[in-house]
Amino acid sequence: MHNIIFDNVSKSYGNKEVIKQLNFEIQEGERVVFLGPSGCGKSTTLRLVAGFEDITDGKLFMGGTCVNNMAPGKRNIAMVFQSYALFPHMDVWENIIFGLKIQKLGKKEIEKRAKDALEMLHLDGFEQRLVKSLSGGQKQRVALCRAIVKQSPYFLLDEPLSNLDAQLRQQARQNLVRIHEINKSTMIYVTHDQVEAMTVGQRIAVLRDGTLQQIATPREIYDNPSNAFVASFIGSPAMNLITADIVDGHLFIGKVAVPLPDRITAVLTGKHSVIVGIRPENIHITTDDRAMLKGSCRYTENTGNLQTTQLYLADGTAIFSQFAGETYEIKAGENVGIQFLWENVLFFDRETEINLYVREKGENKYGNYRN
Template sequence: MKEIVFENVCKKYGKNTIIENLNFTVHSGERLILLGASGCGKSTTLRMIAGLEDITSGNLYMNGQRVNDIVSGKRNLSMVFQNYALYPHMTVTENIIYGLKIQKLPQAEIHARLTAALGKLELDGLENRKPKDLSGGQRQRVALARAVVKRSELLLLDEPLSNLDAQLRVHARKELVKIHQAYKQTFVYVTHDQVEAMTIGDRVAILDKGRLQVIDTPNNVYNRPANIFTAKFIGSPGMNIFKGSYSDHFLQLGKQSIKLSEAWSAYIGEKNCREFYFGIRPEHILLYREKHRDTFAGVVKYVEEYGSRRGIYFETEGSEVVAVTEASDFKPGSNIYFAADSDKLHIFDSKNKKNIGYPEVYHGNIYQYQSV
């Protein structure tokens, strides 16, 4: 299966820089997700792999071979487009086997691959329909079938689930992983949906304004975000970040201070630095109705209902904080008291905004990723 290496890859349109100095590797056979907001360059990155966009500078390698100047058709890859790009005048079968026929594969081989794909993607009985007579989910599966029958070493997917409704999307996520396990191609998958990224990806690469922010496993992206951007981007709502300073076991945040655990105190103590950004996920903030020891006061501004849980946006010392709780009796305007679980803190360098790491006792500590 294909291994892809980006080496200082840049993409410019005239004076606009779309992609800046991209360096990373997609391992053979893995499912890599390119995640980011719209306009971050993730689709451009995918299209450069596909050969649909020229590379302005830098090198792109596939299995060690430089492919900058190799046209799409010669790169041995397949792709699922966001709008599926099914040929509207061809039936399901014709769509799936069109490329195979052009490759002049033997009839029996084409038939075998078609039958397998139809079965695996639950398209039996739809063989002679035209795309306009299919539902969104069926079209998406036909596009996938067309991509997998090629048995290429690399499958590119450009927001393949974004046109499906929410329920279908959950089902399709599982299907995609199953398809990957069956064919074991290298997967490169573009999405703006972090739930999709976390559930499908072996690793997630997050892009922002044409730069790679992080590339890591879903677990680490959530639990050990490499920088502030990642911390805020992943999780819904994103991580709360405060600027503050450390002195002698205490974190000073404005007038308030939080006592740190021994492990953190020792870890920060070695850093020889005082100014930091502190982060805490909304789900790791503890909320109380009454004042307790070591709690701080705030006023609820806004409550966001998620069904099983709620997002409570409250104000303290002029800054907005969000916490997620299962309790349902916090109302806008009411007083609130909160405490941060100091075992679940994230600390970032105040200059380069990178994660300073974690004390040894927290290694292997997994905060469960939660999505709403």
């Protein structure tokens, strides 16, 4: 079994604790993405798994064995670095087979693995090219090839696509998923890009300041974020987070009172102030005078298939709406009405920022209520 278990794992540099009591398991053959902003500890956590950093406290298990004191070379991992870490004076073929020669594999086995990897990543014919003459995307694929040929049960990737342009990143993501589906290795992928996380990961572990915020499927994290930080980090544009008060069954956004359904009032019993979370795609713009809220358009951006509009409410609160490009014709300065369905609204505690209601799978957040 090639799973990975974090048992109260912590990492400190002097008096500064950068990883704080991680407790979760990555199943054998699972594709897990570590996601978070720069400095949150995701790369450090990956390096703990690789053995490049010592664990300060807790235990790390790989395949049922505690590896706290196990050297990196004995952990049977394959790793792809952000900088590629290729040998510039070697050609593509030599880079790919270098590690296999160190392992003293047979010549036929080395050739078979290398040719299979080259074909998989469309590098046939590049065998004799010097690495320094390759483009960034080609170097990235060579680095992947070098990791693939090891056929290790653990595949670790530290922001391997950050140096590529958008089109190459999309192609590379597809390659990575395809490689994993063929090899079935236990894979950890580190990124700060939430699009990569949503498309590559079977589960996403969101980190903030060295603390695990949530680990779940991409859909669960998008629909039911554990707290306001996760809600704001996943999605582009990010979820709208609006501070509001609750008085006598009404939600006060600024000076505007919006009546709350009884179902939601029951969930929020005892709360006098909350953070309201609504995804931009769930903010609907209308010219109806009976709209729940009113605002003015300050900025609009049309990318063809989508239009993103920044709206300002009367109290100065800025929110985003996103919809199909041909749905509305909205111009900067135009006054509009704003509608949403309560089932698409999340509520977070004002102080702790914790999600106050997490729905069960297949359940509407607040029953079947509609406006």
